[in-house]
Amino acid sequence: MERHFTCTACGKCCEGWLPLSIDDALAHAERFPLFLLWTPVRAGGKSYDLTAQLGFQLKLKNRKQAAVRITPVSYVPTNMACPALKPDGLCGVQDNKPQRCRTMPLSASRAQSDQADLLIPKAGWLCDTSDTATLVYRDNKIVAGEDFQAEREQLLSDAEILRPFGQLMLDSQPSLRTQLQKIALRPHGGHLIINFSSLIPRLAKIDIYDFAAKQLAVMNDFAERTASKAEFSDEHERYKSCGADLQRIVDGAP
Numbered sequence: 001m002e003r004h005f006t007c008t009a010c011g012k013c014c015e016g017w018l019p020l021s022i023d024d025a026l027a028h029a030e031r032f033p034l035f036l037l038w039t040p041v042r043a044g045g046k047s048y049d050l051t052a053q054l055g056f057q058l059k060l061k062n063r064k065q066a067a068v069r070i071t072p073v074s075y076v077p078t079n080m081a082c083p084a085l086k087p088d089g090l091c092g093v094q095d096n097k098p099q100r101c102r103t104m105p106l107s108a109s110r111a112q113s114d115q116a117d118l119l120i121p122k123a124g125w126l127c128d129t130s131d132t133a134t135l136v137y138r139d140n141k142i143v144a145g146e147d148f149q150a151e152r153e154q155l156l157s158d159a160e161i162l163r164p165f166g167q168l169m170l171d172s173q174p175s176l177r178t179q180l181q182k183i184a185l186r187p188h189g190g191h192l193i194i195n196f197s198s199l200i201p202r203l204a205k206i207d208i209y210d211f212a213a214k215q216l217a218v219m220n221d222f223a224e225r226t227a228s229k230a231e232f233s234d235e236h237e238r239y240k241s242c243g244a245d246l247q248r249i250v251d252g253a254p
């Protein structure tokens, strides 16, 4: 089985949640509304092995087990354009765009053998998948995997920070553990979302006040963009609540 794929830079996929490495998140803190996505996967579930490698274990009822992975994310509502997307459909940060965007449509968060469906464009996407487009996947293997490998290395490196951070958070906040256990037992799973700023003290040489000032402006902007739109009410409340926390940090600056 072969799959061909060439991006025609239509910009149609530049919307909604964008997973990021820690470094890419910090590099774009003036632009993206940053949060941390916690995703539990039950033992035996899809991508469980990779989640266990990148994350940590969570005990469930009846001796069941889950693995939990934490992912920094640009938390933009589904169907809302990435804030870096220009009106002409091109990326406004092309030279400095996140590794996730460079690896698209492949994903290092999935096994190399589990990429085929990602190479089928969604409705409205203008990707070229004709036989004359670039051959990217053959017999469940990626043909030229530099960006996939670069993204996987980021994931492995970030796991060294996110794994102990997650365990510390669970030990200090038992309610987080309970929420994750509930999500893990849902038939279709789900995510827990917390403020990115809780990770900053774990990152060397990052000034929490500088980070908070940048993110406060972004959260206020997104709160405004999502105001009075019923379909974005959850996101709106999250931007407002995160903005209030960031404001407290900014107000406490020396």
Ligand code: SF4
Residues within 6 Å of the ligand: 013, 014, 015, 018, 082, 083, 084, 085, 086, 090, 091, 092, 093, 094, 097, 098, 101
């Ligand atoms: S950073 Fe650029 S390539 Fe990535 S989603 Fe945003 S506009 Fe698209």
Ligand code: SF4
Residues within 6 Å of the ligand: 006, 007, 008, 009, 010, 011, 012, 013, 014, 104, 105, 121, 125, 126, 127, 128
């Ligand atoms: S939808 Fe396809 S062609 Fe358009 S920007 Fe995304 S990957 Fe490229």
